[in-house]
Amino acid sequence: MNKWGGDQNYRPEKKASEKEAGRSSRSETASSAQKTEREYRVGRTIAGATNNARQRNLEHIAARKKQQRKNAVIVLSVLVLIAAVGYFLVNFISARVAEREAEVAAAYPTEPTVAIVDENAGNNVSERVKVFVARLEADAKEYSMKLDHVVLPFQKAREILVFFEGRGEYYKMTTERGSTVQIEDAERMIRYLDEKGITPEYVDLRIEGKAYFK
Numbered sequence: 001m002n003k004w005g006g007d008q009n010y011r012p013e014k015k016a017s018e019k020e021a022g023r024s025s026r027s028e029t030a031s032s033a034q035k036t037e038r039e040y041r042v043g044r045t046i047a048g049a050t051n052n053a054r055q056r057n058l059e060h061i062a063a064r065k066k067q068q069r070k071n072a073v074i075v076l077s078v079l080v081l082i083a084a085v086g087y088f089l090v091n092f093i094s095a096r097v098a099e100r101e102a103e104v105a106a107a108y109p110t111e112p113t114v115a116i117v118d119e120n121a122g123n124n125v126s127e128r129v130k131v132f133v134a135r136l137e138a139d140a141k142e143y144s145m146k147l148d149h150v151v152l153p154f155q156k157a158r159e160i161l162v163f164f165e166g167r168g169e170y171y172k173m174t175t176e177r178g179s180t181v182q183i184e185d186a187e188r189m190i191r192y193l194d195e196k197g198i199t200p201e202y203v204d205l206r207i208e209g210k211a212y213f214k
Contacts, residue, residue, distance in 0.1 A: 132175045145183070145190075147164060
């Protein structure tokens with residue numbers, strides 16, 4: 001006897017809602033698979049995003065290196081320009097200094113023509129003193145004055161006694177001050193003494209801005 005009381009081939013049909021749910025589930029699965037496939041194709045997966053980020057990072061590094069090379073070229077160009085300008089200025093200044101030294105050497109001879117009397121033992125006049133006396137001679141000519149002779153006093157370093165032609169007094173000078181300013185001071189003192197009718201033994205011009213006579 002049939003347990004079911006009917007046709008043994010009978011199978012209860014599924015409800016329509018269950019069939020529709022199955023079809024919907026399969027449709028969603030297929031749609032999800034297609035979406036995933038599209039994401040793989042457009043690189044929207046985690047692996048694709050990582051690759052894109054790495055590519056962007058590499059491009060950024062390459063751009064930064066390019067900019068660094070460009071900056072290095074600019075800095076090098078500026079340094080080369082500065083070096084060239086500095087080299088030009090050094091040469092220009094050196095040339096001007098050489099010209100000035102030549103002019104000074106021509107205007108101020110290094111060998112005096114007047115006698116230099118050394119009261120110290122040995123009578124060994126240094127080159128420095130000779131140059132100073134030669135410049136005194138040249139400066140005196142600018143004021144129509146002429147040196148007669150020069151004395152280096154005993155144990156008086158850097159002091160000289162200058163005698164002018166036609167003058168009874170002598171002038172104490174020092175090699176520590178410029179020859180030009182001391183000749184100017186001597187010329188002013190000569191005019192002053194002549195105006196006042198004073199005949200001193202000597203005039204001391206060793207201190208700048210002051211003159212003493214005795």
